[in-house]
Amino acid sequence: MVFSDANRQEIHHVAELIKSKTAVLGADALARLFEIHPQTKTYFTTFTGYEATNPQVIAHGTKVFDAVVKAAGHLDDLSHHLDKLAKKHGTELLVDPHNFELFSDIIVVTLAIHLPTFTPATHTAIDKFLEEIAHQLSSKYR
């Protein structure tokens, strides 16, 4: 994936905006994923609930969004940076990679809700970024 200078600016700007809100955004995004794509709950059977107020949803959502913020600082070595997470998803968690696409679309909508602006240019950069993360997370399954 090639990120243009404009893409990089957008991605870094969004990461800066969300880095102090990963709990709120992460919980919101995850709750939306569980609501709109109920099959995703099958990976979280130990959860006591699937709403944004549930502590387990908040904890996991925070983890995911913290990882996204961190990845924004590694646009030139995403493959290396995400290697461990890719191995974890591909050999241990065995999440169907299709779910990364579903979640990416939901993350985009969550950002559109919470950020002050979300222009087509910002949207494009974020969509590319999430697509690359999904691609890397899917890379160690077989």
Next chain:
Amino acid sequence: MVNITKKEAQIITDIWKHLDKQGTTALALERVFTVYPWTTRLFGSFNKHFKASESGVQGHAAKVAGALDKAVHNLHDLDNVFHQLSEKHQTIGVDTQNFKLLGQTFIVELAILLKGRLTPEVHEAAYKFFLAVAGALSAQYH
């Protein structure tokens, strides 16, 4: 088969009632053309003018908004509503995936407009609506 509940139907009708239909559709089209540039494939006649305010986009938005209006008022008869339009889109050569992409960018426009009022429940209703419309538009392809 997408099952839109009575409550979701009410949510969809309410959202649509208060929407600037032409305006939001035009913005969603600009967004789909920007974020997913391959969707411009069959719009050569727009001469690379893909901004919402431009006449090509406005013209297409009027058509799309009209069809969506009919859909909102006939939620349980979508295959019928879109029968001819489905045949037409196949004749033109439109990849059915495009319908889903426009659904996503339309939801992003709703997210920007409604912010927190696009609750997970409302988000789900919108998602199912556009999924059902995409399905109906794809239904006559052979």
